[in-house]
Amino acid sequence: MTDREAIVPEGMEAVYEKIRYAPALKVGKTIYVSGQIGRDNAMQLVEDREAQIVQAFENLKAVLAAAGASLSDVVDLTTFHTDMRDLPLFMQVRDRYLDAHPLPAWTAVGAHMLGGQAGYIVEIKAVAVLPE
Template sequence: MTKRDVVFSPGRQELYERNRYSPAIRSNGFLFVSGQVGSRDDGSPEPELETQIRRAFDNLNGILHAAGSSFDDVIDVTVFIVDPESKFEAIWKVVPEYWGQAPHPTLTAVGVTWLYGFDFEIKVIAKVSDTTGG
């Protein structure tokens, strides 16, 4: 097995080490980003929904930038929403601030019952430069 090329955003490595997962793995020209939530630096949820969504995107963008990428390079998005029927409209008012111009990435939205105290999570795959060759 080849060594995983892990990408960490600045200042959040301890959080990922504590929870035992990689925030993103670069492989074969792609960046596979773990689900990002609206967590504060200590890992606790941002209580207000719009602020939580913005922080989730900010956390995502921190990883993308650490990989030399941006949201413009994202090709596939999966979002998880607790109680989407009541929260979708509020979430989708914030999303265009980060989404960029068309053509947009593919999207899968999944309604869930629990996200460890969060209401929104975003997971992406982006096209990036591969520094490992594998």
């Protein structure tokens, strides 16, 4: 069986210890990143819509870096949105972060609520594969 390694970047220890899930799990050369939301290192919601999307991508970037990967290693992206009308704004921010080619597969899903409390507008889940 391939070894599994929990990836817990600095600043996300509370997620692992209190909420009890790994920000990512590395299995071989594949990294499965849990949904990242727009909260800062103090576990506080970032309220501005664009800033919240940016924070979710920054959190994704931090988790990938802790696993030895980068956004260019992402092969599959799943995003959850409380309001699908935010997609144009989301895509503008996404394109600042994901510019490697080929682009990853992407699925966008509407969701009633994210992050266990009102105010979160996006959650980003990803799968990345480390290069050989």
